[in-house]
Amino acid sequence: MDTARFLRACRRQPVDTTPVWFMRQAGRYLPAYRAVRARASLLEICADPALVAEVTLQPVEALGVDAAIIFADLLLPVPGLGRSLHFSAGEGPVISPPVRTAADVAQLRQPEPEEFASGVLEGIRLVRRALDGRVPLIGFAGAPFTLASYLIEGGSSRHYLATKHLLTHEPAAWHALMERLTAVTIAYLQAQVAAGVQAVQLFDSWAGALSPFDYQRAVLPWTQRIVAALKPLDVPVILFSTGTAGFLPLLAATGADVISVDWRITLADAWAAIGADRAIQGNLDPAALFAPRDDLARQAQQILDQAAGRPGHIFNLGHGILPDTPVEHVRFLVEYVHEHAAQPSPSLV
Amino acid sequence: MDTARFLRACRRQPVDTTPVWFMRQAGRYLPAYRAVRARASLLEICADPALVAEVTLQPVEALGVDAAIIFADLLLPVPGLGRSLHFSAGEGPVISPPVRTAADVAQLRQPEPEEFASGVLEGIRLVRRALDGRVPLIGFAGAPFTLASYLIEGGSSRHYLATKHLLTHEPAAWHALMERLTAVTIAYLQAQVAAGVQAVQLFDSWAGALSPFDYQRAVLPWTQRIVAALKPLDVPVILFSTGTAGFLPLLAATGADVISVDWRITLADAWAAIGADRAIQGNLDPAALFAPRDDLARQAQQILDQAAGRPGHIFNLGHGILPDTPVEHVRFLVEYVHEHAAQPSPSLV
Numbered sequence: 136m137d138t139a140r141f142l143r144a145c146r147r148q149p150v151d152t153t154p155v156w157f158m159r160q161a162g163r164y165l166p167a168y169r170a171v172r173a174r175a176s177l178l179e180i181c182a183d184p185a186l187v188a189e190v191t192l193q194p195v196e197a198l199g200v201d202a203a204i205i206f207a208d209l210l211l212p213v214p215g216l217g218r219s220l221h222f223s224a225g226e227g228p229v230i231s232p233p234v235r236t237a238a239d240v241a242q243l244r245q246p247e248p249e250e251f252a253s254g255v256l257e258g259i260r261l262v263r264r265a266l267d268g269r270v271p272l273i274g275f276a277g278a279p280f281t282l283a284s285y286l287i288e289g290g291s292s293r294h295y296l297a298t299k300h301l302l303t304h305e306p307a308a309w310h311a312l313m314e315r316l317t318a319v320t321i322a323y324l325q326a327q328v329a330a331g332v333q334a335v336q337l338f339d340s341w342a343g344a345l346s347p348f349d350y351q352r353a354v355l356p357w358t359q360r361i362v363a364a365l366k367p368l369d370v371p372v373i374l375f376s377t378g379t380a381g382f383l384p385l386l387a388a389t390g391a392d393v394i395s396v397d398w399r400i401t402l403a404d405a406w407a408a409i410g411a412d413r414a415i416q417g418n419l420d421p422a423a424l425f426a427p428r429d430d431l432a433r434q435a436q437q438i439l440d441q442a443a444g445r446p447g448h449i450f451n452l453g454h455g456i457l458p459d460t461p462v463e464h465v466r467f468l469v470e471y472v473h474e475h476a477a478q479p480s481p482s483l484v
Numbered sequence: 485m486d487t488a489r490f491l492r493a494c495r496r497q498p499v500d501t502t503p504v505w506f507m508r509q510a511g512r513y514l515p516a517y518r519a520v521r522a523r524a525s526l527l528e529i530c531a532d533p534a535l536v537a538e539v540t541l542q543p544v545e546a547l548g549v550d551a552a553i554i555f556a557d558l559l560l561p562v563p564g565l566g567r568s569l570h571f572s573a574g575e576g577p578v579i580s581p582p583v584r585t586a587a588d589v590a591q592l593r594q595p596e597p598e599e600f601a602s603g604v605l606e607g608i609r610l611v612r613r614a615l616d617g618r619v620p621l622i623g624f625a626g627a628p629f630t631l632a633s634y635l636i637e638g639g640s641s642r643h644y645l646a647t648k649h650l651l652t653h654e655p656a657a658w659h660a661l662m663e664r665l666t667a668v669t670i671a672y673l674q675a676q677v678a679a680g681v682q683a684v685q686l687f688d689s690w691a692g693a694l695s696p697f698d699y700q701r702a703v704l705p706w707t708q709r710i711v712a713a714l715k716p717l718d719v720p721v722i723l724f725s726t727g728t729a730g731f732l733p734l735l736a737a738t739g740a741d742v743i744s745v746d747w748r749i750t751l752a753d754a755w756a757a758i759g760a761d762r763a764i765q766g767n768l769d770p771a772a773l774f775a776p777r778d779d780l781a782r783q784a785q786q787i788l789d790q791a792a793g794r795p796g797h798i799f800n801l802g803h804g805i806l807p808d809t810p811v812e813h814v815r816f817l818v819e820y821v822h823e824h825a826a827q828p829s830p831s832l833v
Contacts, residue, residue: 294806296771303775343727346747346769348786378692381729381749398695400730420695422645426652437697457643 139271141202145334145371145393147414147447153439153476154201155469156273158375159455160194161206164462167193177222181207187258191272192265197462199469202271202334203262205327207255209277209338210285212319215246218286226290233289235297237308243315248326259330273373274332276323278339278361279316280354286312295344302353309353317357321364328368336373337361337391343378350385362390373416377454383408397453398423403441414447419468421452424460428467435471444477488620490551494683494720494742496763496796502788502825503550504818505622507724508804509543510555513811516542526571530556536607540621541614546811548818551620551683552611554676556604558626558687559634561668564595567635575639582638584646586657592664597675608679622722623681625672627688627710628665629703635661644693651702658702666706670713677717685722686710686740692727699734711739722765726803732757746802747772752790763796768817770801773809777816784820793826 137143141154161168168190171180180186191206210228213220219231234240248256262272277285284298285291292298302309324335339358342350362372374391380400387394387409394413396405398420406415423434435450442448450472456465486492490503510517517539520529529535540555559577562569568580583589597605611621626634633647634640641647651658673684688707691699711721723740729749736743736758744765745754755764772783784799791797799821805814 294771296774296806299769299771300774303772303779343748346783347750348783349769378727378748380731381753399692399727401696404730420648420698422643422648423652425645425649430652434695434697457645 139201139333141449142271142333142371144447144449145373145414149446152473153442153448153450155450155472156200156202156204157194157198157452157456157465158204160198160200160204160465161190162456163458164456164460164465165193165197166462167197177208178220181211181252182254184254184257184261187254188261188265191258191262195266195270198466199473200270202273203266204273204275204336205255205259205262205332207252207258207275209275209281209340211255212246212251212277212282212316212323213286215244215251216286216315216319217242217244228285229290230285231289233297234283234286234312235301237305237311240308240312240315243312245315245318248323252323252326256326256330259327259332263331271333272331273334273336274324274327274330275336275338276320276327278337278342278354278374279313279320279357280342280345281338281340282316282320283309283312284341284344292341292344295341298344299349302349313353313357317360321361324361324365325368328365328370332370334371334373335365336375336395339374339376342376342386343397347382347385350379350382355385355388358389358391366390371414375416380405384410387413393449395451399453401441402438402448403443406441411445414449415442416449416451418451418453421454421457421460424452424456424464424468428464431464431468432471432475435468436475439472439476442477450476488550488682490798491620491682491720493796493798494722494763498795501822502791502797502799504799504821505549505551505553506543506547506801506805506814507553509547509549509553509814510539511805512807513805513809513814514542514546515811516546526557527569530560530601531603533603533606533610536603537610537614540607540611544615544619547815548822549619551622552615553622553624553685554604554608554611554681556601556607556624558624558630558689560604561595561600561626561631561672562635564593564600565635565664565668566591566593577634577639579634579638582646583632583635583661584650586654586660589657589661589664592661594664594667597672601672601675605675605679608676608681612680620682621680622683622685623673623676623679624685624687625669625676627686627691627703627723627725628662628669628706629691629694630687630689631665631669632658632661633690633693641690641693644690647693648698651698662702662706666709670710673710673714674717677714677719681719683720683722684714685724685744688723688725691725692746696731696734699728699731704734704737707738707740715739720763722798724765729754733759736762742798744800748802750790751787751797752792755790760794763798764791765798765800767800767802770803770806770809773801773805773813773817777813780813780817781820781824784817785824788821788825791826799825
């Protein structure tokens with residue numbers, strides 16, 4: 136039986152208080168992380184197990200969160216697929232050349248996780264040893280749609296026109312691409328579990344660019360396949376996205392154990408849409424961490440109130456911690472959630 | 485009694501077929517518009533009633549849409565408020581200096597509509613004469629939150645941190661700013677109605693940056709005030725936003741007659757959330773206009789099917805037409821909607 140409150144909440148088991156962790160809890164807002172980044176690039180950190188472990192553990196020590204998440208980048212599989220990846224200052228990731236045609240898709244390689252993520256996988260082993268059971272370790276991967284959009288657009292995008300072009304003009308190529316990325320994602324997450332992660336989060340960060348019609352025809356079947364492939368491993372699967380408040384039932388239809396929702400919907404409305412048979416993660420606005428403490432507390436409290444002591448709530452932001460976030464507010468929020476979460480009501484347990 | 489199907493749909497009266505128009509239907513994708521822009525900047529067009537009328541009428545002739553919308557820019561009131569406004573190539577609007585403090589807010593002027601929009605107001609008179617009753621003319625203004633975010637951020641923004649900072653750190657200044665912008669918006673829309681517009685759309689384009697908690701405390705009361713102030717004029721009020729699928733009931737609570745929704749929710753789910761006592765506008769993904777015609781038709785048809793012949797649906801995109809949209813697809817879509825909209829069922833009329 137799980138004893139960690141994070142894992143118990145993922146399984147909707149009673150907890151002593153609401154678990155809390157943050158997306159990008161290892162990141163630029165932490166002085167210790169910036170010190171590491173001063174001597175190593177993002178991709179250099181990912182390639183070095185000791186550095187992966189170091190930055191993964193920093194927020195656990197600094198913040199008192201209830202889970203660690205392995206440090207890595209969503210786009211690590213890109214070079215293994217046969218495309219170059221680099222990060223330009225201020226511009227975000229650049230993938231070159233972009234994948235635009237059926238021929239481009241056919242040309243992609245299918246890399247093994249050890250090829251593109253050996254630093255991360257070995258980092259997982261180091262972190263598990265260092266944590267020694269204090270808190271669980273979460274693994275993660277980019278979901279096929281989000282990976283596909285990066286490959287097709289060649290980086291970030293505002294309107295995802297090239298992505299939607301492939302989807303509507305070359306549906307066979309689209310499905311071939313999604314099949315390839317689904318296989319890579321399954322193998323990568325399986326390898327992370329084998330290395331020691333105790334839960335996995337699938338980041339479909341840009342799914343909110345889609346209509347429910349497109350999500351259903353072009354994305355849902357592939358995410359369902361990933362969730363189904365992980366079921367035998369018995370680790371909770373968290374599905375993350377933003378801008379999807381209008382089609383949460385489709386996210387629940389993926390079969391994921393936990394649905395992570397952004398701040399553009401109340402937690403109560405989101406949980407009602409997802410269904411009581413799922414756990415929910417969220418959903419504070421990352422900007423709330425810049426508010427005065429009393430206002431931050433009010434915003435956190437109304438989320439806790441909506442969870443109403445029902446097991447299955449993991450407190451988190453609706454998206455990653457922003458770069459200039461005050462560390463002392465993050466620490467305050469962890470303490471606030473632990474102290475003010477309503478205890479599970481016996482009638483709901 | 486209104487005879488135009490657009491105005492009848494706004495009032496949920498039976499129509500012969502579903503009316504359709506497009507946000508940014510006058511815009512860069514139209515060769516005739518690009519020809520005008522080759523000799524005049526955006527702000528020069530807005531200042532010249534003849535040019536305003538010319539570009540407003542272009543899509544009515546070219547596309548066969550059921551409404552014209554006066555050509556203008558959301559940010560026209562900015563110079564009148566006492567801030568400079570210019571458009572940098574590719575960067576969007578730049579407002580300078582930004583409004584960041586209570587002192588900045590106190591310093592803002594309260595301009596009369598004739599000061600900042602005389603070209604638009606005179607353009608409205610010209611367009612009404614030229615249209616001669618063929619289709620109705622829609623007026624519009626930026627909603628106070630969206631205007632406030634531009635003023636505070638100094639332009640477009642990704643995370644709206646400065647806006648949320650003012651809102652949480654200086655709530656009195658926030659409310660003073662919203663009060664000022666609300667007064668300017670009411671006066672501007674009243675002047676447009678006096679000049680001849682037959683419906684108005686309030687663009688709260690960036691409301692989807694907010695949680696429902698923040699929308700309710702910081703935005704809703706001001707939008708309610710605008711809608712209430714316009715009620716005696718008896719013109720339909722359309723409220724537009726994007727990324728708000730998670731709190732549509734709060735948009736309905738503004739009192740607006742028509743709620744315009746984006747493509748991140750099915751029309752049926754959106755209408756259920758808004759309530760049957762409101763008309764609905766939307767909600768095709770603007771990217772669908774780049775799809776092959778049969779796919780575009782499928783995407784349009786499933787929206788029409790969801791409206792199920794119930795009066796009160798105005799077909800539109802979920803956001804503005806994108807710059808490189810093929811004109812022939814826009815024209816095809818207008819014809820498709822007119823031909824394939826289900827006739828109102830007698831039992832629902």
